Amino acid sequence: MTSIGTVTPRARPQAGPAWLVLSLACACQFMVILDASIVNVALPSVQRDLGFTSTGLAWVVNGYLLAFSGFMLLGGRAADLFGPRRMLAAGLSLFSAASLVGGLATTPEVLVAARVVQGVGAAMMAPATLAVLNTRFTEEHMRARAFGAWSASGGVGGMAGAVAGGAITTGLSWRWVFLVNVPIGAALIAVAMVSLAGTRTGGREPLDLAGAVTGTAGLAALIYGVMRSADHAWTSAQVLMPIGASLLLLVAFVAVEARFATRPMVPLRLFGIRRVAVGNGMLLLFGGISTAMWYFTSLFLQNVLGFSALQAGLGQTPAAVAFLVIARRAAALLPRTGVRPLVLVGCACFVAGFGWLSLAHAGSGYVTGVLGPTLLIAAGIGLTFPTLMAAATADGPEGDAGVIGGLANTAGQAGGSIGLAVLATAAGARTALEADGGSPATALAAGYDLVFLMAAGLGLAIAAVSMLLPRHRRG
Template identity: 45%
Template sequence: MTTTERERPRRTSEAITLSVVCAAQFMVVLDISVVNVALPSIKDSLGFDDSGLQWVVNAYALTFAGFLLLGGRLADLAGRRRVLLIGLAAFSAASLAGGLVDSAGPLVIARAVQGLGAALLAPTTLTILTASFPEGPRRTRALATWTAVGIAGGTAGNLVGGLLTEYLSWRSTLLINVPIGLAAAVLTVRYITADKPAPSRPRLDVSGAVLATAGLGILAYGITQAASDGWGARATTLSIVAGVLLLMVFVLVEARLAKSPLIPLRIFGNRSVSAGNVAMLFAGACLNPMWYFLTLAMQNVLGYSPVQTGLAFLPHTIVAIAIGAGATPWLMRRIDGRVLIAGGSLLAAAGFWWQAQLTIGSGYIMGILLPAIVFSLGSGMLNTPITAAVNSGIAPEDAGAASGVMNTTKQVGGALGLAVLITYAAASGSDKADLLDAYNRAFYAIAAIMIVTAAVALTLPAHRDHAD
């Protein structure tokens, strides 16, 4: 048997594994944004009031953020394939239930269960990927594909949500997950090998799980309230303070009391993990809120429809995927990863500065397309190296915990960044000029934060992939 013939089964198995984890990750990211365009239709169909409608989005976001650390550690303790299947089942069942409800309350509950399923899926898919591909170019290519699919899911959410809502029904924005989830579950059972049982699996750190989930959930709620009610609101202040205190107690328990900690604090002794997560926090605070402000700018200032807005985002996706999945693995064999992250951050900062020059009379090419190409080139360059950094040098038994921390950092960074930017860039009036001024201030602020991300990236250890 030739070397090529011996390699073929392994490459086929790796391709199927990558397809499964990417499908699951696509659903997770898609559902963060897919219902946004459908919200007016959901409100009319189920009778939501203005204050209640936000919970169609927040119920998903809060449970997702709150359970990420627990989801990552469960993958280490209960087995990666088992947790992936549980996450797929929970997410798909909640999507089916949400698509069939006839009142407001059950939809919010279904979205919360979706968030729980997503919190199991996001870190587990990354853990399976890092366990299936050894460090080096093969893992980098897999991470690049996984990251690109996440970018595609975020962008596709607006377009898919607009198309499904306009031509079918808002219910289809949830029901679309069911066949994807079922297909991923079938492939998981058939092709992904169950984890080999460890001689003695450590027990779940129940106290740490409760403290981390409660702390992150309450902190995420406070940040969400800040975006709508302001930082001085009583509910905002109390929630943020309570969330921070619970997380401080969590760190104390993990460091001093837990025999099998939910998050082994030793992983932060790895400079790639600690500095990489700080860079991820700042990058998440820029790249996630960008979609929010650019969507509003296109619809409220330039007058685009929801479908036109979704189509206008396609170049962002195409460029970021082309660079992230195509060029970045090649670059990481030739250029230090921290240089790629810093360079990508500075390029993205230049693109966001250009985006801040938007005017009421801007056409699509100068106002949206060209700035998008610049900051999408930058984000495509930095996403994969950051993901590789925060998952490098991690022992297999801690891989799920590290993935949970990374996903939590990105999610909290996005929520915190959005809340801060909404407050900073509050419009002084409701006409187009006032709104445009607010959106452009947000893009200037995002550009400044990306420069900080570049500075943090330079504190990472040097890293370059070796050839296969």
């Protein structure tokens, strides 16, 4: 009982059950990946309806990636300061509203602007979901399983997007690949408000404004410069000027974080945690692996083997299913084996799978030319992606869970953006060399085969970096 005059403290709402919190995090990851993959197959229809130029059409994809990668660190620190519940709900609201605008767009400018805003919303969502997982699942086995499920949900999103994008574009309209996000987002906002009711709401420290400006602008300028290399030479002013500006901004960012910020957006001490530093380095390299697998394999199926958009999506479905199954298994193995063994086996799959895929040509059959090697590569992705995410977000303080999640997502997204630009440039140059002596399909196949060989090299690089990880200690 309480005496008269005593103020009874208000009971704090209880967080939802673990399964509901995990389901929310997985659904948000599914939504982000679904949106990226579902748009790719709709691009030709978008170009015809809105009158995009070939260069402008690329910004339907690049605008999203640029904002997503550039704002991720800011989103991660904001999740720590204001709480993952608020940031997740705000990100979902922004993402859903931008999807509605994109689905109703009547001009190229409006659609690209909507995609940029979608990217900002995704940059708020992704680190918030990782912050939720890091703080809600602290026991090693449960945490590993949670990360396995979160990673696998991305595979489901990629698989569903590739198939659903072709089906929706063919049966309805490309507009519905955006509009489908609206009801999904509304449902997830409701779940977030209920399931995260008792989570930490963040502190009252001020946002590191100088770090936010220099860090976000530096990352965005870097990615923008790399993306410009698709249309201009690497030595051109269009590429070198934004990259040079990004280097100056990032140097300023490091100085601000090290010397002036009282509450740094990215505490540099985090890079003193070996798992965090090495894990992020491997995720940066892994971004190129993922791009080579999903993006360039889809192009090979359509441009070389003559598959339709829907057929290409179905053709990648077995690999997506393999990734889903193996990612869940990797999560169960991780507490027993540690990070390095799973990464090394995964890298062996990359080298063998991409080496096999690089032999494909215009006359190859689907089963032996594409299906076999992509199943092997998908096995490698299933082993490595959840493992790398768990490594890159482990050992950090709970108060930095959001920014650690932002770092991991930024590394993967930046690696994918840079990898796309570098690999696309290499493929284009090789295709141009082969164009005079054969059919267009043969020339394109030569370019894609070079990409696959380069991806095999990235697999070797990840294996080498994994040697820097600390030894696994069994509990």
